[in-house]
Amino acid sequence: MNKLASPTPLYHRIYTVLRERIINGYYPADLPVPSEAELAQSFGVSRITIRKAMKILSDEGLVTRARGRGTFVTDHSQQHRLNRAVVSNINGLFNYLNTVGLSTTLRVISIDKSEAPPRIAVLMGIAPDAQIVRSVRVRDLDGRPYSLSIAYLLPEIGSAIQEDDLAQNNMIDLVQQAGARVDQVEQVLTATLADDYAAQHLQVPVGAALMRMIRVFVDARLGSFYLAEILYCADRYEYRVALRREPGQDFILDDIQSG
The missing domain is CATH 1.10.10.10 (Winged helix-like DNA-binding domain superfamily/Winged helix DNA-binding domain)
Known part of the structure; x- marks a missing residue:
């Protein structure tokens, strides 16, 4: 070694x-x-x-x-494994988020209203100077930080959410209680390194390897109303996706004739 x-x-x-x-x-x-x-x-x-x-x-x-x-x-x-298989549909994602919620405890770091950061505005498709509600929470597993979750919400949804709600409930439940309907979810998983803010809350050294999950939740009426940016300790997180073949959707190769 x-x-x-x-x-x-x-x-x-x-x-x-x-x-x-x-x-x-x-x-x-x-x-x-x-x-x-x-x-x-x-x-x-x-x-x-x-x-x-x-x-x-x-x-x-x-x-x-x-x-x-x-x-x-x-x-x-x-x-200790929260890497339950997730099928590629919204119900499968909700089941996974519920499993995480039952297996961990929440700590609220902050909740405030501010101007959307440029990169978040681009991902959500909103104006760069648009107001958003931002919350930061840490999930603990077995007494140690498991993830740092930063939520960006449109004010019409986020304004209804209180700090006490954040300490006890999954965000996906709170946004639906606030009137949003999840019609589509886009997610991207990438590797990253801990900056000083993430290092402090995840109790890892600056520069430690992390996994970053970004999920954008879309309501057909509201558009992109909620973006979740979640940082996981790389040694404690594994994400699996189960892909199923839909009946009648077989891919057939063209019969290529060589001359």
Whole structure:
């Protein structure tokens, strides 16, 4: 393992690798994970470093140490996965957002009305000087920040939403209660790096790898009324899409004749 050019402690980098392996089913639940000595040799580090990484995993409830038997992945470790499959339709997205809401807790950072930033105005198709309602929230999973969510809303929808509402409800529920109808959703997933603001709220170093999800929600009457920009810690987030073949929509290749 490269020990240079990283502000993150070595034991924490090993912890994130082991955590990803556990969550992705790398270690069978009925067999012990490699011993401290085996892991130390594999990563090329000291047993003390491995011990620190394993302690974090144990504190999170991802592994259990059994005296005389070894360390085992816990049965409920897979519950830490919020990467449920999402089919490519609005109902599938709503189900996913509901799952995230039930699995995490919310902290409201701010809510205010201001002028739409230029890039947000372009994405929403509104005037650069248009007023929008902006809210910032952090979702926590297992006592640690999971995502930083920034919502931009048209005033006719956002003005009806109070801070108390934001602390207890999914935004998608709040906008529908405010009178919006979700007829279309456009989303883009990209990789990015944490700036000082994101680093502060996600408790990661500046420059840490993040995943950015931008979703634009469209109402046939209102147009683009809500844009969500969500930043996820890259080591805690995986997004899946299940694609289904629609009946009668088979793609048939042309019969190409060679001369």
